[in-house]
Amino acid sequence: MSSTPESLLDLVPVVPVVVLDDLDAAVPVARALVAGGLPVIELTLRTPVALDAIRAIADEVPEITIGAGTVVEPHQAKEAASAGASFLVSPGATPTLLGAMRDTGLPFLPGTATVSEVLAALEHGCTELKFFPAEQSGGAAFLQSISSVVPAARFCPTGGITAASAPTYLALPNVGCVGGSWITPADAVRAGAWERISDLAGEAAALATA
Numbered sequence: 001m002s003s004t005p006e007s008l009l010d011l012v013p014v015v016p017v018v019v020l021d022d023l024d025a026a027v028p029v030a031r032a033l034v035a036g037g038l039p040v041i042e043l044t045l046r047t048p049v050a051l052d053a054i055r056a057i058a059d060e061v062p063e064i065t066i067g068a069g070t071v072v073e074p075h076q077a078k079e080a081a082s083a084g085a086s087f088l089v090s091p092g093a094t095p096t097l098l099g100a101m102r103d104t105g106l107p108f109l110p111g112t113a114t115v116s117e118v119l120a121a122l123e124h125g126c127t128e129l130k131f132f133p134a135e136q137s138g139g140a141a142f143l144q145s146i147s148s149v150v151p152a153a154r155f156c157p158t159g160g161i162t163a164a165s166a167p168t169y170l171a172l173p174n175v176g177c178v179g180g181s182w183i184t185p186a187d188a189v190r191a192g193a194w195e196r197i198s199d200l201a202g203e204a205a206a207l208a209t210a
């Protein structure tokens with residue numbers, strides 16, 4: 001099983017967000033990311049195979065830090081933890097969802113998109129947050145403008161970010177890393193194009209953070 005990270009935002013510059021339809025692709029995708037230099041994966045709980053995929057990766061690719069993404073219902077937090085997830089990510093947050101994620105004992109990134117949501121998360125003791133959907137919610141300009149207002153909050157912006165736009169986010173003082181699905185394109189996963197995924201991971205791993 002992979003180890004629990006101390007700070008989710010400082011592991012890698014880009015967290016690959018992966019939507020998997022085919023359980024058989026889980027381990028090869030994880031190995032391709034590790035080979036490219038990105039030993040972190042956020043496996044989204046959006047498909048029926050997601051929990052089994054987390055289980056397979058946690059068992060067979062111990063060198064990757066695996067997290068569960070798209071945690072939207074409280075029961076999913078415990079299920080993901082039981083499957084072997086080392087961290088949790090939610091697109092938004094309610095007090096119930098925050099409590100369920102905290103109860104797992106795992107580090108987690110609650111989703112926020114407004115200043116009020118950031119303040120609510122800070123009130124719950126969460127200082128590392130997801131900003132989602134980043135591009136649609138004001139992008140890097142939004143994060144820059146709130147950095148002096150809520151300096152305690154640090155973000156992993158996700159949603160609509162590309163290899164081209166990632167550097168602008170990563171240059172911000174309140175951004176630790178970004179998340180994105182561009183490293184594991186659906187067509188590459190379907191085709192088993194693991195080298196292409198490794199190459200994309202390598203490019204992302206080389207991006208500099210502030």
Ligand code: 3PG
Nearest residue numbers: 017158159160161180181
């Ligand atoms: C997420 O779950 O964080 C997003 O769906 C990833 O967004 P992207 O597919 O636009 O990168």
